[in-house]
Amino acid sequence: MLVTDSDRLQADVVAIVDRHHRDRSALLTILEEIQHCQRAVTPFAQQVVADLLHLSPSQVASVVSFYGFLETQPRGRVVIRLCRTISCQMQGTQRIARQLENDFGIRFGETTPDGAVSLGWAHCLGMCDRGPAMLVDDHLYTEVTPEQVHTIVADARRAAGLPIH
Numbered sequence: 001m002l003v004t005d006s007d008r009l010q011a012d013v014v015a016i017v018d019r020h021h022r023d024r025s026a027l028l029t030i031l032e033e034i035q036h037c038q039r040a041v042t043p044f045a046q047q048v049v050a051d052l053l054h055l056s057p058s059q060v061a062s063v064v065s066f067y068g069f070l071e072t073q074p075r076g077r078v079v080i081r082l083c084r085t086i087s088c089q090m091q092g093t094q095r096i097a098r099q100l101e102n103d104f105g106i107r108f109g110e111t112t113p114d115g116a117v118s119l120g121w122a123h124c125l126g127m128c129d130r131g132p133a134m135l136v137d138d139h140l141y142t143e144v145t146p147e148q149v150h151t152i153v154a155d156a157r158r159a160a161g162l163p164i165h
């Protein structure tokens with residue numbers, strides 16, 4: 001029997017939902033795990049989750065759209081999120097953003113053509129007195145300077161097994 005990409009994606013989602021005993025109260029955790037596994041919670045994955053948990057697709061979609069950390073399109077292998085809330089803005093977010101966009105040749109909301117790095121915005125990361133704050137995958141950096149960006153990103157690329165430019 002031919003196994004398609006959709007079959008594989010569906011099997012991954014089923015395994016994750018089953019690991020949580022098809023418990024609706026674990027919906028957010030399930031969605032986070034799907035994103036970790038598939039680098040996004042696509043409309044297809046949302047539909048599979050909705051079917052398994054007996055929810056409507058719009059209920060699942062509303063959770064996905066509410067949480068800024070959940071994406072509907074595949075992200076890069078390294079995801080960089082820069083806080084753009086007011087305290088960080090006052091401490092230099094725009095300079096960091098320009099440095100990142102120059103380094104990667106993409107704008108915020110985009111992924112590099114090789115699928116390596118995505119740039120995105122975050123809302124307050126709870127480090128307002130130590131801005132600008134930036135998340136690189138699960139690692140939080142504070143008081144980031146443009147000069148530190150190269151090192152931080154190189155470390156993240158190394159951790160993800162990507163070549164260092």
Ligand code: FES
Nearest residue numbers: 083088125127128
């Ligand atoms: S405003 Fe950026 S961490 Fe709070």
